[in-house]
Amino acid sequence: MRLAIRVPVFFCLLGMCACLFTVTAIHAQANEKPAFSKEEILNRWAAALGGRDHLANVTAYHIHSQLNAGGLTGAYDEQGDAHGQRKESVDLGDAFKQDNLISGGKGWVRDSSGKVHDLSGEELQDVVTSAYEESFSYLLPGRMPGHVEITGEDAAGKSYVVKLFPTGGKAATIYLDKSTFLPLREERPAASNTQTTTFSDWRDVSGVMMPGKMFQSNGDPKFDGSLTLEKVDWNPVFDAQVFSKPGEAALPVQFAAGQHEAAFPFEPAGNHILVPVRVNGSEPAWFFFDSGADLSVIDAAWAKKLGLVSKGAMGISGSGAGSAELGMLSDVSLGLPGVDVPAKTAATVPLAPMFSFFGREINGVVGYDVISRFVVEIDYAGHMIHLHDPANYHYSGHGTAVPFAFLGNKPLVHAKVAIEGQPPLEGEFTIDTGAGGFVAFTSPFVDSHHLLSAGFKTIDSPSAGIGGVSRDLAGRLASLQIGPYILPNAIAAFSRDNRGSGSNPNQAGNIGGELLRRFTVVFDYSHQVMYLEPNSQFNDPFDAGMSGLSLVSPPPDFSSFRVAFVVPDSPASLAGFKAGDIVTAIDGRPVKEISLASTAKMFRQDGRTYRFTVQRDGKTMDVPLKMRRMI
Helix, strand or coil: CECCCECCCCCCCCCCCCCCCCECCCCCCCCCCCCCCHHHHHHHHHHHHCCHHHHHCCCEEEEEEEEEECCEEEEEEEEEECCCCEEEEEECCCCCEEEEEEECCEEEEECCCCCEEECCHHHHHHHHHHHHHHCCCCCCCCCCCEEEEEEEECCCCCEEEEEEEECCCCCEEEEEECCCCCEEEEEEECCCCEEEEEEEEEEEECCEEEEEEEEECCCCHHHCEEEEEEEEEECCCCCCCCCCCCCCCCCCCEECCCCCEEEEECEEECCEEEEEEEECCCCCEEEEECCCCCCCEEEHHHHHHCCCCCEEEEEEECCCCCEEEEEEEECCEEEECCEEEECCEEEEECCHHHHHHHCCCCCEEECHHHHCCCEEEEECCCCEEEEECHHHCCCCCCCEEEECEEECCEEEEEEEEECCCCCCEEEEEEECCCECCCEEECHHHHHHCCHHHCCCCEEECCEEECCEEECEEEEECCEEEECCEEEECCEEEEECCCCCHHHCCCCCEEECHHHHCCEEEEEEHHHCEEEEEECCCCCCCCCCCCCCEEEECCCCCCCCEEEEEECCCCHHHHHCCCCCCEEEEECCEEHHHCCCCHHHHHCCCCCCEEEEEEEECCEEEEEEEECCCCC
16 A cells, blocks of 8 residues: 655746646647748747847846635745746745745755755756746747747647747647737646646736736646736846745754654554654644655544644645545644654645555654654664754764655655566656555556566556555566665566556656665655665565455444455455455454454465455355465
């Protein structure tokens, strides 16, 4: 199961740019040769915007707009110049704030918690593209580097299809109205689909035409987003610090008196990490400790019980093709044993649909906004977590440093993969303590490298997350290498999803707890480095479940197991199990005495036979099931 949470990006791009909410693509085919040449189309576009001479006189901009997203209203502010410096700021009051900056080829993000880290990957590319567009570099040679292509007309014959390719940025497709030569809409590739923004209410702002309104929809009115232009200043004089790396604004954590670290045991749930968390001084509740979560999350029902009131209703996606509704909380403090963390903001998400997959109630997720405040040491073998004050920490262990970049707020490392019958591969993988399973490859990486064409054996291996159930296949690698450590015969999941985190083209995949548990893992977010120390579990063999059963334990009492899925041609299918069967006992022991997480270990004993007490259609059956290695 994967608990990979991706929080929506709130910053939006004005002018010729696309607002970054994830939406379904509005596709148009470029199937007609334009009536004008590329030069003539660009000349007419420049003339429609105010003329090249006037645009060339605009060497800086400061644009202020009203932002409406997910039921929240706030401000979106853009500052930039002709050389590609840019700052984007979102302010949704106490619900959410974020700054993104680029200058001199570098970029930074200051997130809603006030933490600062390098801007990289897709997020950096988006800001570069925005700077390219807002500086009119696609019309004015000598500004930011890039090139422009005219690929034809749309299927309706109403617009020219123009593609922008900023150097170091993300390609953008503009649909240029054939009658006005002003953009109708823009499309950009996103993590799992396409971002589409429509432009309207064009107005003359001191000689430059600007869209007064930008609108974006993902097909659900609850998650629509819009920008309304309020004020534009051309050629403002900026303070020298505007485009410098922003300062930290996170509130200080509070260790127990006189301490600079906190240490406490965690509860393993399979390969997931559960920690006790107090919300605003509440009684402790169990939260996932998840380096794959961009933001800490509190279960919506638990937040309501605590009297917390969320704001807004936005989309959140994770593994699986679906999504859930996310609200925002302000002035939240999360207390772990020995330390309190003022989080400023947190999200609320209904986690109840996931309870049955874990056979217990989970009240939240500890994410980046908490983890990034510390140097975090996770002792998987000893089931301990140590949280160190970064200002007083110096690594002195015997492990190896593995540098990482950020994908959003998630650590992203380089790893090497070997598959029998395939040439060696390399890619970038998120390190996700919230994913309990194997190495999981994204569907774009699987398809682009033809990983499933080598003929090695795979089995169906569905997994569950915020977005629902993912369509995965599981198979065995020849090896996986991270840093200097080579793990032979590792098992991997191969995503077949076309939505959600499993379809993200910006990463090769995800490394979860089945691999991480073989190390003591130290995260130093402030220096963007992870240390790996092999532990007593390092040489444990990699094995998947040998029953062919995917079990869930429904709330509220979690006193039975239900068969959610049966792997074809597995021991369970040959024994006659069917989806919907109710398991009440195993070897005569009532399942209410057996944790669902413990069955993962039970069912990885090749040759072991268990006797299941099964109820189906009002009848009780005794079904023997012999475990067998399938991959």
